[in-house]
Amino acid sequence: MEILDTKTGIKVLGIKDTSFKHIFDCGQCFRFEEQDDGAYIGVAHGRVIRCSQEGDTLYFDGITRQDFKEVFCDYFDLSTDYGEIKSTLSRDAFLSEAQLFGWGIRIVRQDAFEALISFIISQQNNIPRIKKIISALCERYGEKLQFEGKTYYAFPTPEALFGVCTLDLDFLKSGYRAGYICDAVNKVASGEIDLKNIATLPTDKARQELLKIHGVGNKVADCVLLFGMHKLDVFPKDVWINKVLSLKYPADFNSTEYFGEYAGVAQQYMFYFGRETKIG
DNA sequence: CACCAGGCAAGCC
DNA sequence: GGCTTGCATGGT
Numbered sequence: 384m385e386i387l388d389t390k391t392g393i394k395v396l397g398i399k400d401t402s403f404k405h406i407f408d409c410g411q412c413f414r415f416e417e418q419d420d421g422a423y424i425g426v427a428h429g430r431v432i433r434c435s436q437e438g439d440t441l442y443f444d445g446i447t448r449q450d451f452k453e454v455f456c457d458y459f460d461l462s463t464d465y466g467e468i469k470s471t472l473s474r475d476a477f478l479s480e481a482q483l484f485g486w487g488i489r490i491v492r493q494d495a496f497e498a499l500i501s502f503i504i505s506q507q508n509n510i511p512r513i514k515k516i517i518s519a520l521c522e523r524y525g526e527k528l529q530f531e532g533k534t535y536y537a538f539p540t541p542e543a544l545f546g547v548c549t550l551d552l553d554f555l556k557s558g559y560r561a562g563y564i565c566d567a568v569n570k571v572a573s574g575e576i577d578l579k580n581i582a583t584l585p586t587d588k589a590r591q592e593l594l595k596i597h598g599v600g601n602k603v604a605d606c607v608l609l610f611g612m613h614k615l616d617v618f619p620k621d622v623w624i625n626k627v628l629s630l631k632y633p634a635d636f637n638s639t640e641y642f643g644e645y646a647g648v649a650q651q652y653m654f655y656f657g658r659e660t661k662i663g
Numbered sequence: 664c665a666c667c668a669g670g671c672a673a674g675c676c
Numbered sequence: 677g678g679c680t681t682g683c684a685t686g687g688t
Contacts, residue, residue, distance in 0.1 A: 410669070506670040512686065513669080558684025563671080600671050621669035654669080 384461065386451065392433070392444035393451055400465035401441065402487020403434045409488050409655035411610050413501055413514045414521075414538070424530070426521070428454050428494060429537045431530035445530050460489045460613070468645050477631045478642075478649060481656035488651050490615060495578040496571060497538040498611025499593075502603045503563045516557050523554065545572035563598020570596055582612040589614070609647040618646040627657040 385396040407415040407423050415425030415434075422435035422442075432455065433444035446455060456462065465488075473479050493501075500520070505513045517538075524539035547568055552561040570576040576596060581589045586608060593604040605619035618624075618638045628636060642649040656662065 502669075505668095507668060507683080508670090508685085509668040509687075515686095556685060558686095559671090559682095560684080598671065602670060606669075619669075623669065658669095 386448060388448065389442065389444075392442065392446060393448055395441045395443070395451070395461070396439065398439050398441050398461060400469070400487060401436070401439070401459070401461075401489060403436055403441075405485050405487035405655065406459070406489055406491065407434075408659075409485060409651050410510065410658065411651060412491060412493055413505075413510070413517050424535075426528065426535050426537055427458055427491075429526065429528075430454065431528050431535045433530075458492050460492060463489070465489060465648075468648055472642065472645055472649050472652075474641075478652065481652040482649075484660070485652045485655040488648070488655060490609065490613065490648060490651065492613050493610050494538065495582060495607060495611035496541055498607045499567055499571070499578070499596075499599075499603075500538075500564060502606040502610070503567055503596075503598050504557060504560055505606070506560065506598075506603060508560075516555050519555050520552075541568060541572040544568040560598065563596075566597040567599070578611075586614050586617060590617075609650070615647045616644050618642060618650045621654075623654055623657050624650060627653050627662060630662065 384398060387394050387396065403423050404417075407417070407425070412425075412427075414427065415423045417423055420435070422433055424431065424433045426432075430450060431445050435442045443451060443455060469482050469486075472482060501513070501517055504516050521536035521538055524543045525536035528535040528537060545568065547565050549561040549565055552564060555561060557564065567576075571578060576592065581592045584592065589608060589612065590601070590604045593599050593607055594601075599607075602619055602621055605617045608614040608617040609619060616639065620638070628638065638650075639646050
């Protein structure tokens with residue numbers, strides 16, 4: 384890929400199978416907002432970034448060439464050939480339709496702690512409210528960042544949150560999830576749960592470790608594995624996906640076996656398609 | 664006013 | 677093991 388400087392940041396040429404709209408609207412992350420001009424601004428890995436594109440040319444503002452090489456090239460998973468993944472996954476008419484619809488999705492590499500807390504908050508909740516609660520958490524405990532005259536907040540570190548109790552989180556109005564957040568924070572910050580190490584474990588072993596956190600079940604654990612640890616073979620099952628599966632696949636269907644090493648990518652195509660087209 | 668939203672733990676069997 | 681129920685809050 385070719386990287387060039389622009390007046391306000393950098394641009395990267397020749398990136399196929401990429402749509403910021405699909406990446407940010409498919410439900411994998413909660414901290415990017417679409418702007419009036421179609422660009423997306425958000426915070427990831429402690430930096431504010433503005434993303435826009437003209438076809439295969441990607442524009443990133445607010446970051447340096449070094450930030451791109453060290454963080455955002457990986458964050459957007461730009462070294463992975465999603466065309467190849469899609470051809471691997473073209474195994475039935477429905478999945479082909481879903482991946483044509485969400486052709487530009489990439490699984491971003493979110494910070495594991497951010498993914499853990501975010502998907503704990505997501506349970507039994509709707510996306511606008513999930514975003515609102517995460518945003519409030521960042522504003523209270525995250526590092527302040529400035530970009531184009533506006534203030535943004537990084538996702539708080541485990542250290543910044545260490546010691547919180549449910550009362551401290553009352554302002555979030557996150558309901559019964561507050562206790563879950565506290566348990567996750569304190570297990571991570573104390574070192575009892577080592578996310579870096581968990582990311583190196585085989586998927587099943589890693590999931591087992593995540594399940595030790597109060598408030599983390601199979602679905603949340605799988606989202607952390609897929610979105611926070613980039614384990615692309617993991618297929619999180621939520622109410623939407625279950626609805627899609629029940630409509631399009633046999634009752635005793637094993638999604639992990641069927642979709643194989645890129646099951647998680649298939650999950651995102653189907654999740655996005657299912658939600659955006661109001662399937663069922 | 665019900666009912667639901669990217670589930671989960673606890674309590675039953 | 678599997679099945680049921682309560683759970684906080686805000687939006688329709």
